[in-house]
Amino acid sequence: MDLDAIMRRWELEQLFTDYVHCLDADELERWPDFFTEDCFYRITSAENYEASLPLGLIYATSRNMLKDRVSALREANIYEPQRYRHLVSSIKVLKDEGARLDLAANFLVVRTMQEGDMTLFAAGRYLDQVRRDDGTWKFARKNVVLDSRQIDTLLAIPI
Amino acid sequence: MDLDAIMRRWELEQLFTDYVHCLDADELERWPDFFTEDCFYRITSAENYEASLPLGLIYATSRNMLKDRVSALREANIYEPQRYRHLVSSIKVLKDEGARLDLAANFLVVRTMQEGDMTLFAAGRYLDQVRRDDGTWKFARKNVVLDSRQIDTLLAIPI
Amino acid sequence: MDLDAIMRRWELEQLFTDYVHCLDADELERWPDFFTEDCFYRITSAENYEASLPLGLIYATSRNMLKDRVSALREANIYEPQRYRHLVSSIKVLKDEGARLDLAANFLVVRTMQEGDMTLFAAGRYLDQVRRDDGTWKFARKNVVLDSRQIDTLLAIPI
Numbered sequence: 185m186d187l188d189a190i191m192r193r194w195e196l197e198q199l200f201t202d203y204v205h206c207l208d209a210d211e212l213e214r215w216p217d218f219f220t221e222d223c224f225y226r227i228t229s230a231e232n233y234e235a236s237l238p239l240g241l242i243y244a245t246s247r248n249m250l251k252d253r254v255s256a257l258r259e260a261n262i263y264e265p266q267r268y269r270h271l272v273s274s275i276k277v278l279k280d281e282g283a284r285l286d287l288a289a290n291f292l293v294v295r296t297m298q299e300g301d302m303t304l305f306a307a308g309r310y311l312d313q314v315r316r317d318d319g320t321w322k323f324a325r326k327n328v329v330l331d332s333r334q335i336d337t338l339l340a341i342p343i
Numbered sequence: 344m345d346l347d348a349i350m351r352r353w354e355l356e357q358l359f360t361d362y363v364h365c366l367d368a369d370e371l372e373r374w375p376d377f378f379t380e381d382c383f384y385r386i387t388s389a390e391n392y393e394a395s396l397p398l399g400l401i402y403a404t405s406r407n408m409l410k411d412r413v414s415a416l417r418e419a420n421i422y423e424p425q426r427y428r429h430l431v432s433s434i435k436v437l438k439d440e441g442a443r444l445d446l447a448a449n450f451l452v453v454r455t456m457q458e459g460d461m462t463l464f465a466a467g468r469y470l471d472q473v474r475r476d477d478g479t480w481k482f483a484r485k486n487v488v489l490d491s492r493q494i495d496t497l498l499a500i501p502i
Numbered sequence: 503m504d505l506d507a508i509m510r511r512w513e514l515e516q517l518f519t520d521y522v523h524c525l526d527a528d529e530l531e532r533w534p535d536f537f538t539e540d541c542f543y544r545i546t547s548a549e550n551y552e553a554s555l556p557l558g559l560i561y562a563t564s565r566n567m568l569k570d571r572v573s574a575l576r577e578a579n580i581y582e583p584q585r586y587r588h589l590v591s592s593i594k595v596l597k598d599e600g601a602r603l604d605l606a607a608n609f610l611v612v613r614t615m616q617e618g619d620m621t622l623f624a625a626g627r628y629l630d631q632v633r634r635d636d637g638t639w640k641f642a643r644k645n646v647v648l649d650s651r652q653i654d655t656l657l658a659i660p661i
Contacts, residue, residue: 187346187505190349190508190509190512191349193512194349194352198435200433201433201434201435202435204432204433204449205433205435205447205449208449208468230585267389267490269449269451269466269467269468269490270432270433270449271430271432271433271449271451271589271591272432272433273430273432273522273588273589273590273591274518274519274522274523274588274589274590275519276516276519276520276523288523290522290523290526290587290588290589292451292587292589292610292612294451294463294466294490296466296490296491299493300491300492300493301491301493302463302466302490302491302493303463304463304612304620304621304622307587307612307614307620308587309526309587331585331587331612331614331620332614332618332619332620333618334617334618334619334620346505349508350508353508353511357594359592360592360593360594361594363591363592363608364592364594364606364608367608367627426548426649428608428610428625428626428627428649429591429592429608430589430591430592430608430610431591431592432589432591451610453610453622453625453649455625455649455650458652459650459651459652460650460652461622461625461649461650461652462622463622
């Protein structure tokens with residue numbers, strides 16, 4: 185591993201760090217900026233992922249769809265006030281094509297409701313593809329693969 | 344990012360690593376050494392933090408106050424035997440002034456009581472300022488911002 | 503810290519990353535390859551570890567014993583389908599002898615059962631010794647020290 189490889193690893197760590205701080209701070213308007221224009225995003229269960237079922241709980245095929253989703257969330261405002269706290273660990277490069285990388289990472293999300301109730305909300309893997317875009321890495325594909333199929337049907341905020 | 348920047352990132356990772364191993368090993372006597380002499384330390388809720396309420400559940404404005412706190416904990420010995428396990432993730436430099444940095448990091452603490460009961464005890468953010476002091480980084484300010492306002496009122500051990 | 507030291511730190515991060523992805527993907531057949539031939543592996547409680555009680559819940563003194571364990575797990579197939587999700591944090595070099603390092607790291611395991619029930623299954627420390635073997639780091643000793651002594655007696659899968 186040379187200096188270039190180490191620098192790239194830091195950049196990837198940084199990408200996930202910025203991503204989760206954006207979500208945890210409820211700065212959802214900035215969230216689509218982590219993706220390429222033609223991105224693919226979905227939240228699905230491990231079971232469905234392994235069965236290659238295409239759809240997910242949340243599903244988008246462009247950055248504009250992500251923006252629409254944020255607008256809808258802000259306007260509808262149906263969800264009870266809550267905080268997310270993401271822990272990310274074990275980022276791994278699965279496939280390296282220079283300016284395009286396949287990545288896996290483990291995550292865990294703790295959710296805290298307005299009254300203070302804290303629950304282990306989600307655990308699973310990110311299975312992502314990142315692309316170098318204008319000097320920064322962006323998510324071209326993000327599969328949020330939840331270990332559990334019992335998912336809060338009011339799941340509204342991105343993970 | 345050059346080699347100096349990468350080395351500094353490792354130093355910051357190391358600072359948090361040493362900090363949590365100290366707490367998780369219940370080596371509280373070493374805990375004040377992670378802070379500058381004129382440090383600020385508090386544990387507060389996200390709600391209070393965002394409302395700029397100054398006080399916290401634990402509050403100290405010098406390293407000596409932290410030492411006093413540890414002495415009090417050891418003498419009183421009121422708390423039930425318990426273990427902490429910290430997970431830290433997503434350390435981020437918010438502001439860089441060379442020898443003084445503002446940082447954010449996500450954490451989660453699992454608490455295990457003597458009988459073996461394990462609970463998700465706390466989740467939240469560290470919002471810290473570190474300063475270069477005698478060749479090592481020390482915490483000049485540490486805000487432990489808990490996502491939940493429902494906090495065990497017997498909270499006694501530092502986070 | 504020089505470039506060599508930074509590269510080594512990445513290698514250690516990578517070792518733990520590969521290790522947990524192997525377990526979380528249930529690719530147990532590859533699990534013994536993370537160990538040296540004469541390895542020591544056990545899962546024990548913090549209480550027993552501190553009292554220097556030698557045995558553990560799972561105990562092996564060679565890579566072949568780890569392979570036997572995997573075979574037994576696959577044949578018996580007694581355990582209910584479940585997923586693990588490991589979060590690892592705060593890897594620390596405790597002792598550095600060049601090609602042999604003593605390490606500590608914090609971990610947390612979330613377990614998801616087939617029906618989707620998700621629990622905080624285990625939290626604790628890895629207390630490991632790694633050795634440079636054929637250009638890669640392998641675990642020569644791995645103590646999985648669980649914070650809780652209340653351990654699921656059906657504990658079957660490695661941590």
